[in-house]
Amino acid sequence: MVLAALLLGTAGRASAADFDLVALGVDGGLQNGNLSAWLVRADGEPRYLALDAGTLLSGIDVALQHGAFDDRKPDPALTPAGDVLRNAIAGYFVSHAHLDHVAGLLVDATDDSPKPIYGLASTLAVLSRDYFNWDAWPNFADRGTTPALKQYTLRDEPPGQWFAVDGTSLRAALYPLTHDRVTSSMILLQHGGAYLAYFGDTGADTVQHSDRLQTIWKLLGPLQKRGALKGMLIECSYPDRVDDAHLYGHLNPAWLLRELQRFEQAAGGAGSLRGLDVVVTHIKPSLRRATDPRREIADQLRAGNTLGLHFHFAQQGDLLKLPSAE
Ligand SMILES: [Zn+2]
Numbered sequence: 001m002v003l004a005a006l007l008l009g010t011a012g013r014a015s016a017a018d019f020d021l022v023a024l025g026v027d028g029g030l031q032n033g034n035l036s037a038w039l040v041r042a043d044g045e046p047r048y049l050a051l052d053a054g055t056l057l058s059g060i061d062v063a064l065q066h067g068a069f070d071d072r073k074p075d076p077a078l079t080p081a082g083d084v085l086r087n088a089i090a091g092y093f094v095s096h097a098h099l100d101h102v103a104g105l106l107v108d109a110t111d112d113s114p115k116p117i118y119g120l121a122s123t124l125a126v127l128s129r130d131y132f133n134w135d136a137w138p139n140f141a142d143r144g145t146t147p148a149l150k151q152y153t154l155r156d157e158p159p160g161q162w163f164a165v166d167g168t169s170l171r172a173a174l175y176p177l178t179h180d181r182v183t184s185s186m187i188l189l190q191h192g193g194a195y196l197a198y199f200g201d202t203g204a205d206t207v208q209h210s211d212r213l214q215t216i217w218k219l220l221g222p223l224q225k226r227g228a229l230k231g232m233l234i235e236c237s238y239p240d241r242v243d244d245a246h247l248y249g250h251l252n253p254a255w256l257l258r259e260l261q262r263f264e265q266a267a268g269g270a271g272s273l274r275g276l277d278v279v280v281t282h283i284k285p286s287l288r289r290a291t292d293p294r295r296e297i298a299d300q301l302r303a304g305n306t307l308g309l310h311f312h313f314a315q316q317g318d319l320l321k322l323p324s325a326e
Helices: 002-011 057-065 080-088 099-111 121-131 212-225 253-266 293-303
Strands: 019-025 037-042 048-053 089-093 115-119 152-156 171-179 182-191 194-199 229-235 277-281 310-312 319-322
Touching: 019 057, 019 229, 037 194, 048 099, 057 080, 057 099, 080 089, 080 099, 099 121, 115 121, 115 171, 121 152, 121 182, 171 212, 182 212, 194 212, 212 229, 212 253, 253 293, 277 293, 277 319, 293 310
Parallel strands: 048 089, 089 115, 115 152, 194 229, 229 277, 277 310
Antiparallel strands: 019 037, 019 319, 037 048, 171 182, 182 194
């Protein structure tokens, strides 16, 4: 059986997943125990890169209950969640410095281990200036207001340049996104011949008067064409009833589908995205009775899915393997 699995693995098509994802936080606001945060690793490796960190320990607790870390041999000196935080997370990527993407990182910094934080220079400058300044929070970073505690090494990464993710076999490159008045970013991860794209918050090019998504579609198009793109995580914050004036630099299903149609063109035209795994992130919950934005957005994306995409709506604590088996 093992040999058969290995043989299938080397044959390519029937191989195991390339990337493992753990959903630590999936919402785009409101619930402070479930804000944007994902862990990603090359399938089967011991250590993860965190993709944003709106929620850490409370998401790790839920993921532990769901068995997402059953392959770990926990450190006997630590709680299981403490072991994941300190030992399994090799570093952080911060897409932009909005509070709902960094709150978990800040709150849990007091008990974290030393590690790098990767981001665009503009993002890390905000982290340093507005949070790690001894006024908002102690300076856990390695620059800025003295004394710098140097627990976190802030790693400015120039757009489009590949770098190694320390402590993992992943490589990565960052690309800017336009998110209302903030520069957000996408991280493209590479392991062997496999790629995965994680988008921070972004609006549509047309709404944002930007061409940054189109630049990214042209970059990802050739990867998709040769079957190397194993999935993407991208936001869809609001349902379609939210009009353009109230999207605040986010996507709704209509705009996400239009952007993905532009990606389809860049990837070779009709049918070229068939079967691609798209994990939908950052859905904004509602406090109004009788509204369920998650369901609304899922229905709207599925109804408009003429591209043959495989949409995923993960819940906190879920383990996803990409590409998915279907
Ligand atoms: Zn944001």
